[in-house]
Amino acid sequence: MSVYPQPPELTQEELQRRNARSRALGLFLGALVILFFIVTIAKLGGNVMNRPI
Template sequence: MTTDRQPDGVVLTPEQSKSRRQRNIAIGLAVGFLVLLFYAVTIVKVGPGVLNRPL
């Protein structure tokens, strides 16, 4: 037997879905940029010393 059930929880409007997707993309780009920035800063701060350690 099949029933015509409404989906549980909140159903987003197209506008809400679109803006959420845009926000997620923006957050993803910002986090990716910060990863690159902190990597570059770490390399600059540590410098060649990153390889200078006892084996």
């Protein structure tokens, strides 16, 4: 038997709410990545291509 406290068993409603929240969080993080990328390109401007190869 585990010595750690077991997490509570979730009801159907709780599961649905948790899943919806996880999806929203995933979308938010994805949007943040895209925003950071676009803003970085906008900040760099033409210099984005200016690097030694």
